[in-house]
Ligand code: ADP
């Protein structure tokens with residue numbers, strides 16, 4: 001069991017940023033309105049995620065650490081996934097490769113409880129003090145799998161990857177307040193706005209607001225929203241390209257290619273468009289969980305999606321250019 005969990009853990013948790021992604025997605029799934037993330041040493045020494053979501057009942061804490069014991073499956077339709085997580089793999093994986101401590105108070109419960117696991121060894125549930133929500137603390141990531149430790153980059157690079165992950169999740173959930181800190185250094189802060197464009201401008205840059213063209217197009221059950229910047233706002237790299245499918249940040253070659261193609265006529269070589277594309281469709285038209293950590297997606301009708309994005313961008317750019 002321990003060995004299986006450590007192997008599976010390598011799939012789900014490649015680096016601190018992937019652990020942060022899983023923990024923040026759990027907080028979002030729990031309906032949190034405020035999420036605070038603290039890290040030390042790029043997340044290798046410490047990742048602590050505090051949320052004000054619905055919490056976990058004491059009796060369910062051991063379950064949260066056992067494999068494939070998700071509370072989020074929707075009947076038996078594996079593809080009908082409405083929440084971020086569904087595999088029930090993240091917490092057991094994290095428990096297998098570090099020192100994990102979960103403290104939680106279920107909504108309506110008179111007291112909080114805590115469970116710890118060290119390198120896959122799960123301890124007894126005990127009473128704890130917490131007014132609401134959940135605190136998940138992961139220390140010494142990969143101390144039980146030294147081979148993985150070697151693949152980590154510098155503290156600075158890991159901190160940047162964590163920050164990028166939080167920014168993307170913050171764009172996907174503009175109604176939620178986020179903070180990311182390292183000791184007393186605040187690396188990112190987003191107040192709850194409710195206005196998605198405010199959140200985009202916070203991440204991309206304040207002037208994005210003025211240079212952003214709104215997108216709103218639909219084709220065969222796929223709906224595209226978001227904002228695309230004028231060509232003059234383009235950059236020398238693709239860092240400011242944000243892609244979301246059904247509210248979930250993704251990295252996907254096909255979507256990136258469609259974004260590039262939409263700008264092909266108006267951008268010189270070497271320039272990269274800046275945009276945040278939000279694609280929505282019936283959950284049965286897309287598989288967002290091809291790989292647990294890599295945030296790939298697979299569409300039933302990739303050609304339709306590509307055509308929708310390219311034509312919506314061309315249309316918006318043609319209108320916005322004059
Ligand atoms: P999944 O998210 O795929 O269900 P995880 O291993 O990430 O699997 O989490 C296991 C379970 O623990 C979840 O299904 C959920 O019931 C519970 N859980 C984890 N994190 C939180 C949280 N922050 N708030 C409330 N419940 C949580």
Ligand code: MG
Pocket residue numbers: 022025026084085086088090091
């Ligand atoms: Mg999860």
